[in-house]
Amino acid sequence: MKLYWGDLHNHCGISYGYGSLENALKAAKSQLDFVSITGHASWHDMPERTEELEFLVDFHEKGFAKLADHWEQVRNTVAEANVPHEFVTFQGYEAHSSEYGDHHIVSLHDDFPLMEGDSPAHIIEKLGSKEVIAVPHHVGYTPGYRGGNWESFNPEISPIIEVYSKHGCGMSEDAPYPYYHDMGPRDPRSTIFEAIRRGHRFGFVGSTDHHAGYPGSYGDGRLAVLAEEKTREAIWEAIRARRTYAITGDKIQADFRINGAPFGSEIQAADARKLELDVRGCDTIDRITVYKNLKPWKIINGDEMNVSKPQSGKFKIRLEMGWGNAKDGYIWNGQVSLENGVLHDVETCFRGRSVLAPSPDMKEDPTLNELANEILEQSEQQVSWTCTSFKNPTTLHAHTAALILEVEGDVSSKLHIVLNGKEMSLTIGQLLEGGISTHLQPHNSEAFLVHRAVPEQAYTYQGEWTDEQAENETDVYHVEIRQKNHQFAWISPIFVNA
Ligand SMILES: [Zn+2]
Structure with a gap:
């Protein structure tokens, strides 16, 4: 499946x-x-x-x-x-x-x-x-x-x-x-x-x-x-x-099973329950909580998974575009080429113009969210795309666009970024130390941020436990995954009948 x-x-x-x-x-x-x-x-x-x-x-x-x-x-x-x-x-x-x-x-x-x-x-x-x-x-x-x-x-x-x-x-x-x-x-x-x-x-x-x-x-x-x-x-x-x-x-991939039965299942298990959890996130994992009957039963602290700095392997690098004052949208055209590495995956974080309910000042407009948001070309060495960002509605509410690249390489692997006329070359080694931003104009303009590189060990987790203790007639187990960037996954419960 x-x-x-x-x-x-x-x-x-x-x-x-x-x-x-x-x-x-x-x-x-x-x-x-x-x-x-x-x-x-x-x-x-x-x-x-x-x-x-x-x-x-x-x-x-x-x-x-x-x-x-x-x-x-x-x-x-x-x-x-x-x-x-x-x-x-x-x-x-x-x-x-x-x-x-x-x-x-x-x-x-x-x-x-x-x-x-x-x-x-x-x-x-x-x-x-x-x-x-x-x-x-x-x-x-x-x-x-x-x-x-x-x-x-x-x-x-x-x-x-x-x-x-x-x-x-x-x-x-x-x-x-x-x-x-x-x-x-x-x-x-x-x-x-x-x-x-x-x-x-x-x-x-x-x-x-x-x-x-x-x-x-x-x-x-x-x-x-x-x-x-x-x-x-x-x-x-x-x-x-x-x-x-x-x-x-974020498309946080997760599998959660008890005695082999996937999330959502209802199973019979009077005694030992074998829990298995497999997570592949999109950014640094902050915390994973396995709940039993709505109480935290296992808590995994993401900081403990991210202590050493690997020199090679897989990394996720997020490229975020936006800011500025374009209420009607700003169009980005970008390309990233990779030297001495393999681009395995590109995930898009595109947003439409944010509307939750009609308001008296809004007019009907069939083209309202006819946005240029797409990957134009993708290979193991390169990706090019076009996307639209908007002025952030408040300073605490983002309306940016982003791409998440999964790259395999080492600290010498280099990303060449060309984005609306700006060029940058950065190694994974540099990006493991921290991200970097660039503005398109001298003041109050659109900008983009290349986030720090996240090593695979910080965005993946595998756990296995045995629970010997039936508590209720039916015990309910579910999982919450929280990333540092405040993106979450809530995994459906498994219902275990004693
Ligand atoms: Zn609705």
């Missing part, structure tokens, strides 16, 4: 988002293996229209009507984009619910009808024999204010829950990335930890909830699935089996 990367929940101009469906699919293909694009479809208990809520009620009603009017066309475009083994699409749409929380409804089938109901469960019921799931998202909001509803949670229709998106992280009360959108705070009663505490069984996923047609936008949430192959059926099977996990952005 292999890991595949996707986004199951995001929006564009097919309902009350921005940007065209075609550009959204193009953006998804550039960084992901699969996608579902989930136009807003309904809100059965929407607040009454008042003077204050005029804008809110209005954009929802118009958005729902727009999706309904074009549903046939949307479905056809999504169906045509599905090419087994190349890029996989799923049909889907979103149903809001103040009482039960918002869900995106995703289907295996192309003849998936648009349906409304008194709750997400009611919609699934009305869809009858269709193979569909309802994924609760931004669950951390206050109960009754579109947060998760653990009283009515049904794992049969919701095998997975979205734990991270542009809204923030809903894992627990003290998880990173609390909620700061105008929908309100993260409420401890709605968190994932609370759902597990109540005995619910489900897998973790991330997705962006992007509202301007840029599924997979870096840093906004993505999911990994462990599947037999890159087809709709195989990815669907993996989702049903909860072989999923959430990542914030």
